[in-house]
Every structure is written in C-alpha cells, then in structure tokens.
Amino acid sequence: MRSSVTRLVRGSSIAFLVLFLFALCAGPARAxxxxxxxxxxxxxxxxxxxxxxxxxxxxxxxxxxxxxxxxxxxxxxxxxxxxxxxxxxxxxxxxxxxxxxxxxxxxxxxxxxxxxxxxxxxxxxxxxxxxxxxxxxxxxxxxxxxxxxxxxxxxxxxxxxxxxxxxxxxxxxxxxxxxxxxxxxxxxxxxxxxxxxxxxxxxxxxxxxxxxxxxxxxxxxxxxxxxxxxxxxxxxxxxxxxxxxxxxxxxxxxxxxxxxxxxxxxxxxxxxxxxxxxxxxxxxxxxxTGRRVADFQAHPMQLFNAAASRCVTSAGAGAAPTLAACDGSAAQQWRWEPLSVYPGNTRNAALVSVATSQCIAERDGYLVSETCDQWDTAQRWTPWDFGLVYTPQRHCLGESGGKLTMRGCTSLTTRFRWAARQQAQANDLRLATAMYGDITGTGDEAAVYVQRQHDGPGFNVYAASLTKAAPPVLWYASAVPFDPRATAPSCTADSLCFDSARFVLGDFDGDGKQDLMVITARQGGTAFWLLRSTGERFDVPRLWLQTTSAFKPELTQQYVAADFAATRRAGVLIAQKRSDSGLDLWVAASQGTTGLAPKLVAQARTLQRNADFLPLQTMGSRVSLVAVESVDGRLALTPIRNNGARMTIGERRPLPARFVPGFVKTTIGAVHGKGSDTLILLSPHLDEANDDAMIDIATLDMDSPASVPVESATLHGMAWSDVFPAFVRDQRGAALVLYRRADATLGDFYFTGGAPALSRYPYASGDGFALGAAQELGELPGLFSETVRVDRLAQ
Incomplete structure (x- = not known):
C-alpha cells in the first residue's frame, strides 16, 4: 500500500485507480x-x-x-x-x-x-x-x-x-x-x-x-x-x-x-x-459565488475603547487623532489597508481615516495624520488579535484619563483593549450580575450572584454581605457533569445550566426571606424552579410552575419578580414577544411553594421589544412597572400602572438627548424614603476637558409625570462599562451599590481582567442625591466575567 501511495504522488494513473477503488471499499457500508x-x-x-x-x-x-x-x-x-x-x-x-x-x-x-x-x-x-x-x-x-x-x-x-x-x-x-x-x-x-x-x-x-x-x-x-x-x-x-x-x-x-x-x-x-x-x-x-469580487475588500470600522466608552476620532490632516464620544461620523470611521509585505510580517497595515484618506503615523512618540506612503515604516501598524493594537514603534495603543495614550506592551489592563465596533460586550445592556435582597430574614440586604463552574455547564450561587468586607458564602451549587465522549447533551430537561437559565430573586413563599427562582426551557414550555431560602442557604430546586408550550424562554424578553398582587408573596412577570408587534405582559402569581398559570395583564403592542422593565413602587399602590426603551435613537420611559387585575400602558416620554441608548444603566429605589421609587440613571462622563474617568448619575422622580432627570452626582476613577448599579435600603439605611470589575492585568488570551468587587455608597436623605464616601466591601473570588449573564433577549 505504501508503494502505491508513493507512485500515486508521482503521478501513476494505475495506482490512482487502485487507490480510488480502495477508498470506495473502505467507506461506510451505506451511502x-x-x-x-x-x-x-x-x-x-x-x-x-x-x-x-x-x-x-x-x-x-x-x-x-x-x-x-x-x-x-x-x-x-x-x-x-x-x-x-x-x-x-x-x-x-x-x-x-x-x-x-x-x-x-x-x-x-x-x-x-x-x-x-x-x-x-x-x-x-x-x-x-x-x-x-x-x-x-x-x-x-x-x-x-x-x-x-x-x-x-x-x-x-x-x-x-x-x-x-x-x-x-x-x-x-x-x-x-x-x-x-x-x-x-x-x-x-x-x-x-x-x-x-x-x-x-x-x-x-x-x-x-x-x-x-x-x-x-x-x-x-x-x-x-x-x-x-x-x-x-x-x-x-x-x-x-x-x-x-x-x-x-x-x-x-x-x-x-x-x-x-x-x-x-x-x-x-x-x-x-x-x-x-x-x-x-x-x-x-x-x-x-456568482458575484465576482476581489480577494480582499476593505470595510470601514470603528476603534472603540470600552474603558472610556469613546471612539478614536480623526482631527484632520496634520493633527493627532483623539478619543471622543462616539457619534457615527466619518471622522470615526477607519480602514486597515494591507501593505505590500511578505506574508507573516507583523507591520502589515496602514491605519487610514475614511474622512481624510490620510494615514496615521507615529513620529517621535506622537501620532500624526499625514499623506499615505506604504513604504514609510512610521505608518506600518500591527492590528493585533485579541483586541490589542501595536503602533509602528511597537507601543500599545490605549486610553488614560479619556485620552489616547501609548506605552510598552506589558502589564496592560482593559484600557488597552479595542473593539472594531461601538456595539461591544462592554455596553451590552442585556447583561446582569448581582441580585439584591434580604435572604436571611434579618433585615440586612445581601448581594446574590451566580458564577459559572469550569468543569461543566453548572453554576454556583454566592451571597456577599453588604454590611462588611467578608468572603462570600456558597448558598447553592448546581453541578452538571460533563462527559466528553457522551452523545447526549449534558443539560437535560431537569438540569440547571448557566447558559440556558435565567434568574430572579423574590420572596415567593411570603416568609420574609428572598428566594431564588431559576427559569429554564422544559417540555416545550417554561419551568420555574424555586430554591427557597432557609436563612443559611438555598434549598434544593423544586418545580414551582411548568407552563404549556405557549410560553417559551426564547420568546420572553424579560422576567421580573415582584409582589404584583399585594399578597406579600412575589410573583413573576413574563414579558413575551407578540407575533405582530410589541409585547404581552403575563403574571404568574404565587401560592407559596407553587405558582399559578400565567394570567394576561396587558397587551402592549406599542412597547418596543427591547424594553427593560423595572418594578416600580409608587405611594399607595401595588407594584407597577416602568419600561426603559430605545426608540428612534432616543431613550424613552413608559409607565405601566398595575391595579391588581390589569396593567395599563401609559404615555411614552423621551429623555433628553444626552441620555444615549446603549450607554445608560438604570436602577430604581426609594431614594427619599417616601414610599415611592426614583429612577437612577448612570452614564459615562464624556467631558473631554476632564482627564479623570467618571460616571454621571441622574435621578428622575417617578411620582410626577412632568419631572425631568436631574444631574445628581458624579463618581470618579472608574469606567462606566465596569459597573452594575443597584439601590438598596435596609436597617443600615439606603445606599447605591456597585457590583463592579476591579481592573487587572490582562493575560494574552483573556478578553477581560479583574475580579468582581462590591462598593457601597451610603445615601443621606434630603432633597438631592448626596452620596457618602464609598465603603469598599472587597474583591470577590473568581473572575468578573464569570458572574455576568444574559438577562434579556434584546437591548
């Protein structure tokens, strides 16, 4: 057989035929x-x-x-x-x-x-x-x-x-x-x-x-x-x-x-x-394949820095590019143009501005826009895989204080990661991290977060104190074994797996302790698994509700847990995509350890499918909702009133243009302690005159339909993309809590660095939104990215 192969490689037609017949005989028994x-x-x-x-x-x-x-x-x-x-x-x-x-x-x-x-x-x-x-x-x-x-x-x-x-x-x-x-x-x-x-x-x-x-x-x-x-x-x-x-x-x-x-x-x-x-x-x-095109076609792109929430921007011929708020203009469109180099040469591309058709060069440690010359080594960049960008002098391009910077390429943080588009994982508002509630029944709120397991598709649930810096406590572990040689899926109908589950926290049995609900696809419908709080851990999952095939997780934009029926037991709102337009709102009420079949409470044809629903407590009423939507390039709010039997969709109102869709994180809470909630909006601070990374906080009184957002506070020294906000009120008082990524040195093949961390900013009651000094509750074990999960279908 070896000699036949050798002769075939040399062009023997006889061996070619022999080997072809052998290949046919060696094939499977059935065609x-x-x-x-x-x-x-x-x-x-x-x-x-x-x-x-x-x-x-x-x-x-x-x-x-x-x-x-x-x-x-x-x-x-x-x-x-x-x-x-x-x-x-x-x-x-x-x-x-x-x-x-x-x-x-x-x-x-x-x-x-x-x-x-x-x-x-x-x-x-x-x-x-x-x-x-x-x-x-x-x-x-x-x-x-x-x-x-x-x-x-x-x-x-x-x-x-x-x-x-x-x-x-x-x-x-x-x-x-x-x-x-x-x-x-x-x-x-x-x-x-x-x-x-x-x-x-x-x-x-x-x-x-x-x-x-x-x-x-x-x-x-x-x-x-x-x-x-x-x-x-x-x-x-x-x-x-x-x-x-x-x-x-x-x-x-x-x-x-x-x-x-x-x-x-x-x-x-x-x-x-x-x-x-x-x-x-x-x-x-x-x-x-019938459309003839060249072997390579250059496509415009952006250079987006998630840490700064800004895009590289051309300042015109002869000037250095800058970092500026992303606006989609031609000045923020770039092309990597291949240069005439031997394949494998790292300095292989020119960075060309779409607006000026000029190339960015590095001369004497500074960037400058100039006429392109493919033989000029000062214009030869290395567009690096995994998000890094090497300048012609082999520095790494990054961000510091909202401005472009270049430095040696060791000990880099995520401020040196770049994306070729503004829509990146860093501003994916479908993502969620910690949930908050009194899981012990003692009056103290805790942060509850879910962390991936690495030996299979399961997860661990941890509780972290909001009163002191202390190691988190494991409250539940969903171990799902992985067998590499199995032919059946690891995640069966009754498995709780990280990627295919969604999570909400609420007091579903009315005992004064917040429970965990895990929601998965099952039997053609949706399974709601109740993990009751014992005060020290979450109990084994029990099937709280199994829906018919009319309800599927892949059709549900969002699940929200709240006491919609004023029974002191949380139910689950199901915001499900309609077949025509908008969403239908259903509520599965709680009987304690079991749930009732979902009841239609509103047909919201006019709501955007990207709506983010926040439970809204107003004075003297049941828990209602506010929908935060992206409509025609503007952020808008739609109040949804709950009367116990039905929910009524209110009039949508746009927010000022400075609140840019995709760059506003929201939370809600009783800021002034008057029994009604205030909407809190966090945006990246993009004042180019300021070198410090900042987050702007605005508040909006939800009691008054005519109220407008008020700029209330500014947080210094952290990136907007790294934080997930919540407002809590417990026996220690009210506070803004940030579940955040602690910046850390990147590894070669890591998308993000850093551990999760908790910061608590105490709130002093008054007419404004005065925040005290941050109480750092410490870094949590593990990686930040392993505690981030998809919570909604669309943003």
Missing part, C-alpha cells in the same frame, strides 16, 4: 443521502468550524443535509505530525457528538484533482465527512505563513504525511490547490468559510487566506451558490448572539474537542478566555 442539500465548510484549522461557524453546521445536519468540512491546515504552526493526528482525533469526537452517534469513522486517502486528501466519514451517519488537506500552518502573531506564500508569492508547499506511518506527502502550488478545492466545492448547495475581508493579525493569517482562497475558487464554479463568511477573533468582544439552547449544545461540542486538543475544557465553559467567548457567538455576512 449518504444528500437529497436535502450539501453544505461544504472550508476553514483553516481543525477548531475554526466548531468555534466560529457552528451552530450553522449543526442546523444543516439536523435538517437532513450532508455536511462536508474541509480543514486546509494540519496541526498548528511548527507542529509535528503527532499533533496533526491529535487534532483530527479531537475533531472526529466533536463531530460525532454533534451528530449524536458513536465516535467511529471510516478513514481513507482519496484522490481529488490528482492530489491525495485524507477523508474521514462518520460510520453511523455518513452524511458527515471531514476532508484534511494537512497543509502547514502559519503563526498567529507573525512569522512565516505558508498558505499566504502559496497564494501571494506562488510558493510550493508540501503537506504533512497522508499515511499514519509518516509517508505520502503531497505537493501543492496555487493552481493545484485551486483545482483540488474546486473539485470539493463543485457539489456544494451552500458554502461556509471564514472572513476574507480583514488583515492579519486582527484575525489569524491562516483564517484570512483560507477564506480568500475559498472565495476565489468558488467564483470559478460557473454557478451561483450561497456563500457565507464568518468573522473569527473579534467576535469574542462582541455581544453574545446565539440562543441559550444553541450555546449550551455548542459548549458540549467544543468542550469535547478540547478534551483531546488540550486535555481540559475549563476555558470552554467560561467567558474568561477567548475559546469560551467565541462559543456564544456567530457573526457572519452572506453573498453568492
């Missing part, structure tokens, strides 16, 4: 039915498809399609052949889990356009096929990029061996690689690949060249086929956009892969390292 369609996915590395393209592959497989995934690269940069085989073993396990069948494959080398390609077909589900070209890989952060050399420099490459004994290397040049890929793509009903329209090292060079080659070859097929391009590295800092069930399933698949390629999966079940961040996201743009 795949591809009548529904054939999806062909072409990526660089053996985890790109799982991290960046899925669950799109999964969806096609579930719909009965055949799915063929092509991995161009074997192993990684400089890896030996053993690592290539390790990654292929990991990929087989992941796809078997995706298909829900045993990890048993038929492997063979098949000839395509005169070249050997390693084929793996899933025996129990032959619709699943993996094709391995085993080309050498390039460096993620500079260095030789073989695929780029082949494509741009007409280099010749040899693959890793095609045979397990280390023989059978295949020789490729640009033409032969194109021919092989064309033979694969010829049967495609749809093509998926990565992002061709970016520059190294925003995304891995191998990702970019794999996508450019795929697009180029697909345009030569002579037919128009849908083709979808997937953004890779930058999505880790963008808002999660996959449904909870998809995220949970995808984490299983990716964790199965990394149980072999890395031998541990802790980062996959978290959002503290990039592999974990990518799991909850899929960002893509679509086209057709």
């Amino acid at each position: 795949a039915d591809c009548g529904a369609g054939t999806l062909i996915t072409v990526v660089a590395h053996l985890d790109d498809d799982l991290l960046f393209v899925d669950p799109a592959i999964n969806e096609r497989l579930d719909a009965g399609w055949c799915v063929t995934t092509v991995h161009l690269i074997g192993g990684a940069n400089g890896a030996d052949f053993a690592y290539v085989q390790t990654r292929e073993r990991a990929s087989r396990l992941a796809y078997a889990r995706m298909a829900g069948v045993p990890d048993e494959w038929a492997e063979s080398n098949i000839p395509l356009a005169g070249k050997l390609v390693h084929q793996m077909v899933l025996k129990a589900k032959p619709q699943v096929r993996l094709l391995e070209l085993r080309l050498p890989g390039g460096g993620v952060r500079g260095g030789r990029v073989p695929l780029g050399l082949l494509w741009e420099q007409r280099a010749t490459l040899f693959t890793y061996p095609m045979n397990g004994d280390g023989t059978g290397r295949v020789k490729y040049d640009r033409d032969s690689l194109s021919a092989t890929l064309r033979a694969i793509l010829a049967q495609a009903s749809q093509i998926y690949t990565l992002n061709p329209d970016t520059v190294p090292f925003i995304e891995h060079p191998d990702h970019i060249f794999a996508a450019r080659i795929t697009r180029h070859v697909a345009q030569t097929l002579g037919k128009s086929v849908p083709i979808v391009y997937h953004v890779t590295y930058p999505t880790g800092g963008w808002p999660a956009n996959l449904a909870p069930a998809e995220v949970q399933r995808k984490r299983d698949i990716v964790a199965s892969y990394f149980s072999i390629d890395g031998s541990e999966s802790s980062h996959v079940f978290g959002e503290f390292q990039w592999d974990g961040n990518w799991v909850a996201r899929r960002y893509a743009f679509a086209d057709y």
Whole structure:
C-alpha cells in the first residue's frame, strides 16, 4: 500500500485507480443521502468550524443535509505530525457528538484533482465527512505563513504525511490547490468559510487566506451558490448572539474537542478566555459565488475603547487623532489597508481615516495624520488579535484619563483593549450580575450572584454581605457533569445550566426571606424552579410552575419578580414577544411553594421589544412597572400602572438627548424614603476637558409625570462599562451599590481582567442625591466575567 501511495504522488494513473477503488471499499457500508442539500465548510484549522461557524453546521445536519468540512491546515504552526493526528482525533469526537452517534469513522486517502486528501466519514451517519488537506500552518502573531506564500508569492508547499506511518506527502502550488478545492466545492448547495475581508493579525493569517482562497475558487464554479463568511477573533468582544439552547449544545461540542486538543475544557465553559467567548457567538455576512469580487475588500470600522466608552476620532490632516464620544461620523470611521509585505510580517497595515484618506503615523512618540506612503515604516501598524493594537514603534495603543495614550506592551489592563465596533460586550445592556435582597430574614440586604463552574455547564450561587468586607458564602451549587465522549447533551430537561437559565430573586413563599427562582426551557414550555431560602442557604430546586408550550424562554424578553398582587408573596412577570408587534405582559402569581398559570395583564403592542422593565413602587399602590426603551435613537420611559387585575400602558416620554441608548444603566429605589421609587440613571462622563474617568448619575422622580432627570452626582476613577448599579435600603439605611470589575492585568488570551468587587455608597436623605464616601466591601473570588449573564433577549 505504501508503494502505491508513493507512485500515486508521482503521478501513476494505475495506482490512482487502485487507490480510488480502495477508498470506495473502505467507506461506510451505506451511502449518504444528500437529497436535502450539501453544505461544504472550508476553514483553516481543525477548531475554526466548531468555534466560529457552528451552530450553522449543526442546523444543516439536523435538517437532513450532508455536511462536508474541509480543514486546509494540519496541526498548528511548527507542529509535528503527532499533533496533526491529535487534532483530527479531537475533531472526529466533536463531530460525532454533534451528530449524536458513536465516535467511529471510516478513514481513507482519496484522490481529488490528482492530489491525495485524507477523508474521514462518520460510520453511523455518513452524511458527515471531514476532508484534511494537512497543509502547514502559519503563526498567529507573525512569522512565516505558508498558505499566504502559496497564494501571494506562488510558493510550493508540501503537506504533512497522508499515511499514519509518516509517508505520502503531497505537493501543492496555487493552481493545484485551486483545482483540488474546486473539485470539493463543485457539489456544494451552500458554502461556509471564514472572513476574507480583514488583515492579519486582527484575525489569524491562516483564517484570512483560507477564506480568500475559498472565495476565489468558488467564483470559478460557473454557478451561483450561497456563500457565507464568518468573522473569527473579534467576535469574542462582541455581544453574545446565539440562543441559550444553541450555546449550551455548542459548549458540549467544543468542550469535547478540547478534551483531546488540550486535555481540559475549563476555558470552554467560561467567558474568561477567548475559546469560551467565541462559543456564544456567530457573526457572519452572506453573498453568492456568482458575484465576482476581489480577494480582499476593505470595510470601514470603528476603534472603540470600552474603558472610556469613546471612539478614536480623526482631527484632520496634520493633527493627532483623539478619543471622543462616539457619534457615527466619518471622522470615526477607519480602514486597515494591507501593505505590500511578505506574508507573516507583523507591520502589515496602514491605519487610514475614511474622512481624510490620510494615514496615521507615529513620529517621535506622537501620532500624526499625514499623506499615505506604504513604504514609510512610521505608518506600518500591527492590528493585533485579541483586541490589542501595536503602533509602528511597537507601543500599545490605549486610553488614560479619556485620552489616547501609548506605552510598552506589558502589564496592560482593559484600557488597552479595542473593539472594531461601538456595539461591544462592554455596553451590552442585556447583561446582569448581582441580585439584591434580604435572604436571611434579618433585615440586612445581601448581594446574590451566580458564577459559572469550569468543569461543566453548572453554576454556583454566592451571597456577599453588604454590611462588611467578608468572603462570600456558597448558598447553592448546581453541578452538571460533563462527559466528553457522551452523545447526549449534558443539560437535560431537569438540569440547571448557566447558559440556558435565567434568574430572579423574590420572596415567593411570603416568609420574609428572598428566594431564588431559576427559569429554564422544559417540555416545550417554561419551568420555574424555586430554591427557597432557609436563612443559611438555598434549598434544593423544586418545580414551582411548568407552563404549556405557549410560553417559551426564547420568546420572553424579560422576567421580573415582584409582589404584583399585594399578597406579600412575589410573583413573576413574563414579558413575551407578540407575533405582530410589541409585547404581552403575563403574571404568574404565587401560592407559596407553587405558582399559578400565567394570567394576561396587558397587551402592549406599542412597547418596543427591547424594553427593560423595572418594578416600580409608587405611594399607595401595588407594584407597577416602568419600561426603559430605545426608540428612534432616543431613550424613552413608559409607565405601566398595575391595579391588581390589569396593567395599563401609559404615555411614552423621551429623555433628553444626552441620555444615549446603549450607554445608560438604570436602577430604581426609594431614594427619599417616601414610599415611592426614583429612577437612577448612570452614564459615562464624556467631558473631554476632564482627564479623570467618571460616571454621571441622574435621578428622575417617578411620582410626577412632568419631572425631568436631574444631574445628581458624579463618581470618579472608574469606567462606566465596569459597573452594575443597584439601590438598596435596609436597617443600615439606603445606599447605591456597585457590583463592579476591579481592573487587572490582562493575560494574552483573556478578553477581560479583574475580579468582581462590591462598593457601597451610603445615601443621606434630603432633597438631592448626596452620596457618602464609598465603603469598599472587597474583591470577590473568581473572575468578573464569570458572574455576568444574559438577562434579556434584546437591548
């Protein structure tokens, strides 16, 4: 067999036929039915498809399609052949889990356009096929990029061996690689690949060249086929956009892969390292192969700094760029233009202003806008993966005191992370952290927060004191085991898993202690699991209410716990998307340890589906609501009055333009102690004359329909993106509490640094909103990002 392979590589037509017949005989016993369609996915590395393209592959497989995934690269940069085989073993396990069948494959080398390609077909589900070209890989952060050399420099490459004994290397040049890929793509009903329209090292060079080659070859097929391009590295800092069930399933698949390629999966079940961040996201743009386009197209972008909540802004020719409040103007639009460099050179792009068409240079330690010259080393930047940006003199671009700064690239904090868009995870208002309530029945409020577990999809629930700096106490642990070789999902109908659950706190049994409610999808409807407070811990979950299929978590914008019926027992408001427009409001009232079927209390057709509902206590009434909405680029409030039987939607009123949607965090509380609530709004302070990071606080009296927000206080020395506010009132008095991220040094592959921390600002009753000095309650163990969760469907 070895000699046949050798002769085939040398061009023997007889051996070619023999090997082709052998490949047919070695295949699965039954042929795949591809009548529904054939999806062909072409990526660089053996985890790109799982991290960046899925669950799109999964969806096609579930719909009965055949799915063929092509991995161009074997192993990684400089890896030996053993690592290539390790990654292929990991990929087989992941796809078997995706298909829900045993990890048993038929492997063979098949000839395509005169070249050997390693084929793996899933025996129990032959619709699943993996094709391995085993080309050498390039460096993620500079260095030789073989695929780029082949494509741009007409280099010749040899693959890793095609045979397990280390023989059978295949020789490729640009033409032969194109021919092989064309033979694969010829049967495609749809093509998926990565992002061709970016520059190294925003995304891995191998990702970019794999996508450019795929697009180029697909345009030569002579037919128009849908083709979808997937953004890779930058999505880790963008808002999660996959449904909870998809995220949970995808984490299983990716964790199965990394149980072999890395031998541990802790980062996959978290959002503290990039592999974990990518799991909850899929960002893509679509086209057709019949539309001829160049191999690279530059797209405008922003450079958004989350710590400052500002965008890099052109100040015109001859001037240094600045940081300014994001306004979407052309002055804040930029392009990374590729320069004529050897593939793998780190100084590979010019930073070009869309407004002026000028390049940003670094001269004598300062930035300046000037006429572009691609040969000028002062204009050669390194657009870095994982959010860092290297200047031409190898400094790191960052923010300090609301202004651009450059410094050495060690011991960096998140002030040196950049996003290519203003809509980033840092201003995703769907996110929530701590809940607050008297869980002990002693009159003292506590912060209750949920933290991911890293050995599986479960979570821990902690309670942290608001009276003193003390270690948090574990009140409940939901351990969900993960088996990398399982074919069934880790999260069953009765499992409580972090990504697929939502959480509210309320006194549901009326005993004076706040309980935890965990809400999950179950039996086609929604399950409400009550974890009663014993005063020292949360008890085991008990099914409080199981709804019909009329109520699904994927249709529910938000859940709110409050005493809507004035029974001293909290019920749950369900804000569910209508089929036409707006939302329907339902309330599931409490009978104590069980809940009543949801009752429709309002048809809110005019409410925006992005509404954020806050429970509102007004004098002499039951708990009502206020909806904070984003409408036509303005932030608006809609009061919702509760009379016990129905809720009435009031008149919407816009807030002043200085309250920008996406940059206002809200909380509510009895600020003046008069029995009615005040709305509290936190915005980033964007006064460019001030060098200190600040947060502006405004208050709005909800008793008076004619009231306007009043600027009431300013917090110094912290970033708006790092804080989640709440207003509490207990036997120690009233206070503004911030659950926040303590800034910390970044790791190479970490999206964010820092531990969670609590700060309490005592409030002194009066006509204003006077806050005392912060009482620092200390940092909490673990990572801040592991205690952040999605609470609403839309923002």
